[in-house]
Amino acid sequence: MTDASSNVWFITGCSSGFGLELAKLTIAKGFPTVVTARDKARLADLVAGHDNALAVDLDVTDEGQIAAAVSAAEEKFGRIDVLVNNAGYGYQASIEEGEEDEIRGMFDANVFGLFAMTRAVLPGMRARRKGHILNITSQAGFIGFPGSGYYAASKHAVEGFSDALSAEVAALGIKVTCVAPGPFRTDWAGRSLKQTPVKIDEYQDTAGARLSQTAGYSGQQPGDPVRAGEAMIKVVEASNPPRHLVLGEIAYTGITAKLSERRDEIVAWKDTTLSADFPK
Numbered sequence: 318m319t320d321a322s323s324n325v326w327f328i329t330g331c332s333s334g335f336g337l338e339l340a341k342l343t344i345a346k347g348f349p350t351v352v353t354a355r356d357k358a359r360l361a362d363l364v365a366g367h368d369n370a371l372a373v374d375l376d377v378t379d380e381g382q383i384a385a386a387v388s389a390a391e392e393k394f395g396r397i398d399v400l401v402n403n404a405g406y407g408y409q410a411s412i413e414e415g416e417e418d419e420i421r422g423m424f425d426a427n428v429f430g431l432f433a434m435t436r437a438v439l440p441g442m443r444a445r446r447k448g449h450i451l452n453i454t455s456q457a458g459f460i461g462f463p464g465s466g467y468y469a470a471s472k473h474a475v476e477g478f479s480d481a482l483s484a485e486v487a488a489l490g491i492k493v494t495c496v497a498p499g500p501f502r503t504d505w506a507g508r509s510l511k512q513t514p515v516k517i518d519e520y521q522d523t524a525g526a527r528l529s530q531t532a533g534y535s536g537q538q539p540g541d542p543v544r545a546g547e548a549m550i551k552v553v554e555a556s557n558p559p560r561h562l563v564l565g566e567i568a569y570t571g572i573t574a575k576l577s578e579r580r581d582e583i584v585a586w587k588d589t590t591l592s593a594d595f596p597k
Contacts, residue, residue, distance in 0.1 A: 324449075324553065325394045327351040327387075329377055329434060330404030332359045335453060335501070339401065339546035344370045346550070351390040351397070353404075377404045377430030387437045396445065399553055400438045402431045403453045405471075409531060410513035411524035412466045419511055420467045427471040432478065439486070446490035449553050452479050454495045456568040460575050464515070464527035483560060494552055495561050499568030501540030540565040 326343045330336040331352040343350045344367050352360050353375035364370035371393045375386045390397050405427035408419050435450060442448030457465055458472035476495055483493040515525035545564050552558045563569050583590070 323349075324398040325349040325351070325390070325396055326399045326401065327353075327390055327397045327438065328401040328403060329353050329375060331363065331372075332356075334403075335498070335542050335545060336401070336403040337363070338542040339403070339549055340370075342543070342546045342550060349394045351386070351394070353386060375404075377434050378425045380433050383430075383433055383437050387441075391441065396441055397438050398442075398447065399449045399451065400434065401451045401453070401549070402434055402475075404430060404434075405453070406511065407465070407468050408511045408513075409464045409468065409524075409528050410466075411464060411515050411517065411520040413520070414513055414515060414517060414524075415467050416513050419513065423467065423511075424471055424474075427468075428474045428478075431475060435482065439491075442491050443486070443489050448486075448491040449558070450479075450482070450491065450493050451549060451553070452493070452495045454479075454497045456497055456499045456563070456571055458495065458497050459572045462527055463520075464524035464531070479560075492558055493560065494558050496545075496549060496552075497561060497563045497568055497572065498540060498545060499563075499565035499571065500534060500538035501542050501545060501565065540567075 326340075326348050328336050328340050328343070328350065331340045332354040336352075340350055340352045340363060344352075344363070347369060349369045351371045351373060352363055353373050354360050355374065355376045357372040357374045360372040364372045371390065373386045373389050375382050377383065387397065406423065408423040410416065410419070431452060435452075438448070438450070442450075452475050454472045454475050455468075457469040458476045461469040461473075479493050479495050486493065510531065512528050512531075515521055515528060548562065548564060552562050563572055
């Protein structure tokens with residue numbers, strides 16, 4: 318383990334779910350912590366009485382607010398050591414019935430906002446040759462479930478981005494971890510979830526069933542967001558943190574099975590794959 322006792326944490330999306338529970342933990346442990354929400358008034362109770370906590374307004378789709386939030390963090394604590402890109406939400410629909418405005422809105426938050434937030438903290442981390450970026454993805458970053466194609470696409474995008482980012486910044490002392498939870502007892506499947514109802518009969522047994530299952534699951538998920546927060550802190554304190562941290566048994570089982578299935582399929586078609594090259 319490294320000495321991470323003085324790490325300055327910057328966490329996006331702290332009004333509920335993973336962001337809120339992680340922020341409670343980092344503040345309680347004494348880490349200097351910047352907590353953000355689109356309306357920082359919702360964070361008043363979280364930071365009250367804590368000199369090591371700062372609440373700032375932040376909509377990650379607004380680059381002006383991103384710049385202001387990073388500036389406020391650096392003015393208060395001098396730097397940002399750990400960025401947790403947690404802000405985002407889910408949108409479900411069959412692919413055919415997906416609504417353009419909803420799709421683009423989710424990508425603005427889950428993908429382009431995360432990209433912009435990362436760009437904003439990299440100059441400071443690069444200058445100090447130190448930093449850790451945690452991108453909250455999902456089991457959907459590996460598995461495209463029916464009804465969640467657009468959400469899965471947003472999380473697959475973050476996974477690919479994180480691979481490239483890690484390759485670019487590893488030599489600069491900056492670490493990158495994608496945190497991929499399965500079903501956790503947060504607001505993701507409740508008030509934070511947007512759904513376009515499936516109206517085409519042919520999709521009722523696939524996308525429609527998944528939408529109903531997700532909505533009915535809210536509040537009963539097996540994952541504990543407090544324990545997830547503890548796991549994230551453990552990763553940041555590790556001397557050799559993983560590129561991927563999968564959270565929860567459902568995600569572990571599903572992701573490992575999907576990776577094995579994908580590898581087996583690729584190997585089975587090896588001869589066809591190699592035949593596409595010019596002859597040696």
